[in-house]
Amino acid sequence: MLVVETTIFGISALASVAAGIAVFRVNSMARATFALLASFILAAVPILLLGLTFLGVIVILMMIMEMMIMLVFMIMYMMNPAGLMPMKMVHNNKMSFIISVSVFVILAVGAVLTPWPRFGAPSDVDPTQMIGLDFMGPHMLVMVVIGLVLFATIVSVVVLAQARGRYDRYGDDLRTRPPNDPVRTGLGR
């Protein structure tokens, strides 16, 4: 059983990193998005192997949705339609490569050499139940903050992305009446 799990882990880990590298090597933004999606899903397989079913499934589902939305934006801002031309838009490529390789080496050496401690024994409680009770109990503050952050994100994203805000309509002191709209609103236009 352990051999099977280790094999699955090895394959998915290598494929996940390979898909991650492919993100920056393919010639089209759409392909890059799907490579990123593949990388995320393959990175969720080790999480499932650890027994964290809920979190693994959440990662997979959320990443599929997120990448589908991202794909729309990617195509919106695509500078190379259909990947017909080589797409390479990098600055300081060599130094970036050196930095990222050295960061990987440092982190990997640290991961191997550190004598990792172990706190507590594995409990019989299902990890999904554990996190559910935790978020409704001791870690409720985390859940509350996440909710507030997500709501603030919705508001700020709409404000940032809209073409004409209230200062465009009502003037800098917000007192211009009627609002300065390109098309008059209301009945009897």
Add this chain to the structure above:
Amino acid sequence: MTLSLFLILAAALFAVGLYGLLSQQSIVMIMMGLELAISGIIVAGAALWYFVVPGGPNAEALVVVALTAMAVEMAVGFAIATAIFRARDVDMVDSASDLKG
């Protein structure tokens, strides 16, 4: 399967993301690099739950926070990309280097 292998996978994902973050010029490609780096953190958090603190839910909460950071990062990143594209027709970081803080 040992903790070291999981952490090496996490480090590899983080390093690939870091490369994209540092080298790409397009704003959306930089966001892809950021997402890859956070994905490495999620793998590391799950591994720490299994191998270091198996009894408690703290590492799981960390993974949920990282997932939220990923979603927020993507939404805000695209909003900023849209805003600067509307204002200046810019979709490359090099054209917006005057925003450097």
